Amino acid sequence: METINQEIEKREDELRKIRLAFLNILEDTQEAKNLAVEERNKTMAVINNFTDGLLVIDKENKVELMSPAIKNLFKEKEDNILGKNIFKINSKKIDLKPLKEILKQKKEIFRKEAELENGIFWEISTSRFDFGEKKGMLIVLHDVSRDRLVEKMKTEFVSIAAHQLRTPLSAIKWSLKMILDGDVGNINKDQKELLEKTYSSNERMIGLINDLLNVTRIEEGRFLYKPEKMQIEGIIVNVVQECEEIIKMKKVNVKFEKSKKMLPPVIIDEEKMSLAVQNLLDNSLKYTPEKGSIVISLEQKKDDIVFKIKDTGVGIPVDQHERIFIKFFRGSNVIKLETEGSGLGLYTTKNIIESHQGKIWFESEEGKGTTFYFSIPYKV
Amino acid sequence: MTKKVLIIEDDKFLRELLGKKLSSLGYNVVLAVDGEEGLEKIKSEKPNIVLLDLILPGINGFEVLEKSKKDPTINEIPIIILSNLGQSEDIERGLKLGAKDFLVKAHFTPQEIVNKLQAVLN
Numbered sequence: 001m002e003t004i005n006q007e008i009e010k011r012e013d014e015l016r017k018i019r020l021a022f023l024n025i026l027e028d029t030q031e032a033k034n035l036a037v038e039e040r041n042k043t044m045a046v047i048n049n050f051t052d053g054l055l056v057i058d059k060e061n062k063v064e065l066m067s068p069a070i071k072n073l074f075k076e077k078e079d080n081i082l083g084k085n086i087f088k089i090n091s092k093k094i095d096l097k098p099l100k101e102i103l104k105q106k107k108e109i110f111r112k113e114a115e116l117e118n119g120i121f122w123e124i125s126t127s128r129f130d131f132g133e134k135k136g137m138l139i140v141l142h143d144v145s146r147d148r149l150v151e152k153m154k155t156e157f158v159s160i161a162a163h164q165l166r167t168p169l170s171a172i173k174w175s176l177k178m179i180l181d182g183d184v185g186n187i188n189k190d191q192k193e194l195l196e197k198t199y200s201s202n203e204r205m206i207g208l209i210n211d212l213l214n215v216t217r218i219e220e221g222r223f224l225y226k227p228e229k230m231q232i233e234g235i236i237v238n239v240v241q242e243c244e245e246i247i248k249m250k251k252v253n254v255k256f257e258k259s260k261k262m263l264p265p266v267i268i269d270e271e272k273m274s275l276a277v278q279n280l281l282d283n284s285l286k287y288t289p290e291k292g293s294i295v296i297s298l299e300q301k302k303d304d305i306v307f308k309i310k311d312t313g314v315g316i317p318v319d320q321h322e323r324i325f326i327k328f329f330r331g332s333n334v335i336k337l338e339t340e341g342s343g344l345g346l347y348t349t350k351n352i353i354e355s356h357q358g359k360i361w362f363e364s365e366e367g368k369g370t371t372f373y374f375s376i377p378y379k380v
Numbered sequence: 381m382t383k384k385v386l387i388i389e390d391d392k393f394l395r396e397l398l399g400k401k402l403s404s405l406g407y408n409v410v411l412a413v414d415g416e417e418g419l420e421k422i423k424s425e426k427p428n429i430v431l432l433d434l435i436l437p438g439i440n441g442f443e444v445l446e447k448s449k450k451d452p453t454i455n456e457i458p459i460i461i462l463s464n465l466g467q468s469e470d471i472e473r474g475l476k477l478g479a480k481d482f483l484v485k486a487h488f489t490p491q492e493i494v495n496k497l498q499a500v501l502n
Contacts, residue, residue, distance in 0.1 A: 163435075166464035167391055170485035174397045177489040183404060206486045217467065271468050 053141035061085045064136065073122070073141055086139075099124065103139070113144065121148045155216040162213045169209065172202050204340045211344040214275060215327070218351045227267045232277075232305060232376070233258060235270065236296060239277045243285065251290045254281075257297040266305055266378040268356055276352040279345040280309050280372050286341065287334055287370070288313035304358075304375035315366040324362070325350045333366065349374075383501060384408040386427035388418035388444065389462070390436050394485070398431070401490040415439035419447055422454050429501055431493070432479070434463035434470070442477060449478040458500050462493065 047054055047065065053073045056065040063082055071078055075093035087100055098114040102124050109126045116122060123142040129135070176199045178184060180192065187195070240247075240256055247254050284294045292312040299306055316324060316331050323329045328343040353360045353374045364370035385407045389395040392413075399409045410425050412418040415436045422430060422444075430448075434441035441463065449455050458480045463470070466484035474482045480500045483493060 163464055166484075166486045167394070170464065171391070171393045171397065173486060174394065174401075174490050177491070178397065178401060181491060183401060183490075209486070213467075 053139075053143075055086070055139040055141070057086050057137050057139065059135040061087055063089075070141070073143060094120070099141075111142075119145060119149065121145050151219065155219050158212060158216045162209045162216070165209050166206070169202060169206050173199070173206065176202065207340070208342050211342040211348070214348050215344050218272070218348050218355075226269050226271070228270060229265045229267050230270065231263065231265050232268065232273065232307065233263065233298060235268075235274050236277055236298065236307075239274055239281055240296070242278070243281055246285055250285060250288075252285060252288050253291075253293040254285075255293070255295050257295060259297075259299050261300075263298065263300050263305055264378045266356075266376050268376065269352075272352045273356070276349045276374070277307070279349045280374075283345060283372075284309055284311035284313060284370070287311070287337070300378075301375070303377050303379050305378055306373060306375045308371060308373050310369065310371040312369040315368055315370050316362070316364040317366050321362075321364070325360075382406065382408045383429065384410060384425065384427040385497065386410045386412060386418070386421055386425060386430045388412045388415070388421075388430065388436070388441070389433045390414055391433075398490060398493065401494065405494060415441065415444045419444050422448050422457060423451070426454070427457060429497060430457060430459040431462045431497070432459050434461060434465050434474070442473065445474065445477045445479055460497060460500060462488075 047067045050067045051069060052067070053070040054065070054067040055063055055070060058064050062085055066078070066081055070081060073094075074081060074089070074091045074096065076089070076091045080091075081089055086103065089096060094116055096116070098116055099122065102109060102112055102114055103126065108128055109124055111123045111125050113121055113123050121144045123144050125140045125142075127138045127140075129138065176195055179187060180195055180199065236256055240254060243254075281294070281296070288294060288311045294309065294311045296310075297308045299308075314333055314337065317333055320329075320331050324331070325346050326343075327347040329347075330341055330343040334341065350360050353376070356376050358374055358376040360372070360374040362370060362372045385402050387395055387398055387402075387409065389398070389411075390413055395411055395413070399411055402409045410421055410427060412421045415438045418430075418432065418436070419439070421427075432441050432444060436444075439447075441461065445459055445461070448457065448459065455478075459478070460481045460483060461474045461479045462483045462485055463474075464485050466482075466487075471482045481496055483496060488496070
């Protein structure tokens with residue numbers, strides 16, 4: 001009897017322990033659930049208050065999740081977006097084709113800009129995720145229309161100002177030249193010397209205006225660029241030819257080493273590429289002392305055509321290498337040389353090369369020379 | 381034979397400078413200050429050549445060019461654009477409309493303009 005009672009008590013005790021264990025488990029589960037809900041709310045709060053448009057699509061391209069900003073960007077109701085295939089969403093108010101074109105690309109995209117329609121610009125980024133069963137893609141849409149508008153207004157302003165400045169500069173140029181040419185009577189040697197200096201200052205101003213116009217053109221011309229398939233070689237030959245007079249005057253030896261084999265054509269905008277090459281050659285000519293040498297070459301390297309211009313000029317001080325492509329920056333050593341320059345050439349060139357999906361870089365040693373390179377991919 | 385040159389230019393100083401230069405070289409110079417007057421003078425004066433600015437009050441230089449090329453009584457008269465525009469689109473548009481040459485004012489001296497003008501006249 002006693003043993004039976006003891007046995008029952010033991011069982012009861014065990015049951016109590018089991019009950020307690022269950023309660024603990026239940027409590028843990030509840031806690032975990034609460035935590036999960038809290039996390040979810042947090043994530044949703046972040047998504048809901050995100051100023052950028054966020055979209056999560058599953059592997060069938062269906063929209064699983066969207067931030068409220070998407071409604072404004074797509075100008076559509078949530079019902080017409082959520083749960084729908086992203087490629088089949090059609091907004092009545094905005095053509096989403098440019099977005100779909102970008103999303104068709106298999107690779108991930110980082111801040112690629114697209115013009116949806118006149119004046120509406122989005123910066124699009126995508127990121128793929130793969131949690132085993134769960135595959136999909138996160139799309140971030142950042143509206144940059146306002147930034148583009150401000151930029152456009154700025155470049156328009158500079159463009160108008162620059163064009164307006166040209167008229168009085170032309171008047172100064174013409175009248176000085178007529179006085180210098182003796183069209184309005186003779187002038188003495190001292191007067192002539194002074195006027196010649198004035199004339200060349202005015203020429204510098206005209207050059208500066210040209211540079212400014214080029215910069216604004218580059219900045220506003222991001223989208224309107226006339227690509228054509230052609231050889232870079234011809235462009236270089238032309239640019240060198242145009243500089244012949246300065247080359248002779250400066251007594252610098254300029255050589256263009258053409259590639260031995262025929263190079264593949266690349267897709268370029270002739271006018272802009274000429275400007276880029278011209279700027280690099282101008283720099284070399286400007287900063288290479290008499291009897292120096294400049295060697296230009298062109299070769300194929302993997303998927304790129306690589307342009308190289310090597311001079312025996314004054315070089316770029318090491319501490320300024322980082323700033324060389326910044327707008328209006330000029331090297332401290334060349335400012336001392338008093339050669340003219342606006343600090344816009346390399347900035348413009350870099351923009352041009354990058355708008356061709358190319359890269360630009362250089363090697364330089366102060367007092368020995370500088371080599372600039374740029375590469376343009378030919379398989380695009 | 382004295383050649384007659386029509387200068388269509390709204391800036392007074394530029395007009396006078398160029399007029400002076402051309403007169404001193406023996407040209408017969410006619411001046412116009414805007415597009416309407418310019419077009420009228422191409423018709424009435426029948427110059428041997430026209431120097432045409434683009435940004436003008438009233439009808440602009442492109443329109444003057446277009447209208448003159450459509451008028452069979454004056455479409456043979458050569459027109460040289462002399463402007464401070466100079467982007468490739470402007471140049472392309474000007475040449476397509478029938479201009480003989482496109483000169484950016486700030487890039488040419490009066491003598492160089494005269495040389496260009498003579499080249500077209502010959």
